[in-house]
Amino acid sequence: MPTESTNKEAMPARVRDLPTWLLGRAAAHSHRLLAAGFAEAGAHGYHYRLLAALEEFGPASQAALGRHAGIDRSDVVAALNELAGLGHIRRTPDPTDRRRNIVSITPAGLRQLSRLDGVLARVQERVLAPLPEADRGPFLAALSRLAAGQEPPGAPGAP
């Protein structure tokens, strides 16, 4: 595994300790591990999200699926094509609405999903490894707040 970007030769101080920089680096690192794990299982990030959404919410139209997985309609098409090619999902025309495809997960898809679940779990552990158990809860809680981009006190937003 070559990838190790940031050839340590001292980043500018202005950048090195920026929260946004650290966030980016940490995310990049976790993404690398994730991608590597998925690649071994012959999957991509979108695949897992789609399979997970299918398993959890049951068969759905592509649009609904995209909404659940946070993936753009157009990207859903491509990913589903790949998943269909692998036999992990099936597209069925919706009899009640001819605009829609009903997408459902196949047994093979379910097997792949649980394989990926395993990969995922292992990666989570590796990513959090640098953190002592005790620190993880608070860290993840903080991370959630950042991820939501919400403000705790009086938040000025869209009234």
Place this chain on the structure above:
Amino acid sequence: MPTESTNKEAMPARVRDLPTWLLGRAAAHSHRLLAAGFAEAGAHGYHYRLLAALEEFGPASQAALGRHAGIDRSDVVAALNELAGLGHIRRTPDPTDRRRNIVSITPAGLRQLSRLDGVLARVQERVLAPLPEADRGPFLAALSRLAAGQEPPGAPGAP
């Protein structure tokens, strides 16, 4: 500003709370703010990193610059072209090594850099806004460890 990806319609539980997912989301959010801020100033991420490295380490060859900024040689070329077009940097042939260009930051580049510093500072504040002051230190410390991908106890690495 349209971009708001994840149209909240419930992510799969399998994904929603994954550390890697939260990391990705938080980083994406911060990246969006960053990109927006930079865009207003007519800059890209690479531009800031390069200007910062130049200001901090002084004139350098493109290769060295790339190493300091964590940017691939080839991407340095493109970014420097843009910066040169804006008059923010200057390329001078190195008299002692004709393979090299000596890249230096111009007064205009310095002005741009401090403008971007302002943008950066504001973005940091917005990103951390959801976190009460007291939580930020520990959070950032944890984030640093994750970013480094280091393990705290006995770390197996390159002896």
Place this chain on the structure above:
DNA sequence: AAGGTATCGTTGGCGCGGCCAATGTTGGTT
């Protein structure tokens, strides 16, 4: 002195993840 090796700048390409716009079809409202 000559040869091989390493570095430098540059070009061109790839991948992932996230977006947007346009098209043709179909459904629901009015």
Place this chain on the structure above:
DNA sequence: AACCAACATTGGCCGCGCCAACGATACCTT
């Protein structure tokens, strides 16, 4: 009947991170 909204699909764009190859130049051996 006319309109507008939602659907699947195509095709394109961007940022960021990589990698391979090239010709030119420098450095280090033998």
